[in-house]
Amino acid sequence: MRAARRPSALGDLLAYQLGWWTSVLGAARGAPALGPAVALGLIAWHLARRALCPRREALLLAAAALLGLGVDTALLAGGALLFPHEPSGSPWPPPWMVLLWPLFALLLERPLGWLRGRLALAALLGVIGGPLAYAGGAQLGALTLGADLPRALLLIALAWGLAAPALVALAARLRVAAPGVAARGSA
Numbered sequence: 346m347r348a349a350r351r352p353s354a355l356g357d358l359l360a361y362q363l364g365w366w367t368s369v370l371g372a373a374r375g376a377p378a379l380g381p382a383v384a385l386g387l388i389a390w391h392l393a394r395r396a397l398c399p400r401r402e403a404l405l406l407a408a409a410a411l412l413g414l415g416v417d418t419a420l421l422a423g424g425a426l427l428f429p430h431e432p433s434g435s436p437w438p439p440p441w442m443v444l445l446w447p448l449f450a451l452l453l454e455r456p457l458g459w460l461r462g463r464l465a466l467a468a469l470l471g472v473i474g475g476p477l478a479y480a481g482g483a484q485l486g487a488l489t490l491g492a493d494l495p496r497a498l499l500l501i502a503l504a505w506g507l508a509a510p511a512l513v514a515l516a517a518r519l520r521v522a523a524p525g526v527a528a529r530g531s532a
Contacts, residue, residue: 354455356395360387361456364448365478368441372430373486380441384448391451401519402454406447409512413446414438416504425497426479427489442488453516461517464510475505 368380417438491497
């Protein structure tokens with residue numbers, strides 16, 4: 346059994362930023378394998394050194410990756426996203442994009458732990474933050490938003506407006522189920 350640790354939220358924020366920037370810039374600059382390598386390293390480091398309950402957090406990260414695969418596949422199929430550096434006609438988002446979802450889920454324990462029990466606020470964060478993140482990736486050249494920009498942003502906002510509270514709820518449920526971890530408040 347592990348001794349309880351209280352890593353700072355700053356470490357999680359820095360890990361997420363490192364993963365996001367290497368993924369997006371790697372894809373934009375013709376090095377799409379860089380993002381997944383860094384993301385998987387950060388996830389492994391988190392689970393080995395920072396996770397309060399590694400098995401439950403691994404489950405959350407896997408669920409986030411599957412949710413992201415589904416959401417981004419739907420956005421791709423709906424014409425909201427294009428990945429210009431990926432094989433033409435691929436129905437799947439690239440690995441670097443899918444791995445951004447578990448990186449986001451790393452934030453749900455500490456930096457975004459205050460969202461626990463506040464699903465409407467999580468939805469609002471998703472509606473605003475989702476399109477901003479995708480637009481940032483598009484500005485940097487990693488992806489292209491659909492030709493009908495307002496429609497693309499609306500679809501992304503709707504997707505993240507549902508996905509963010511779903512991830513927050515799952516994180517809270519897994520946290521409540523973790524032995525020795527308080528149900529409310531952020532660590």
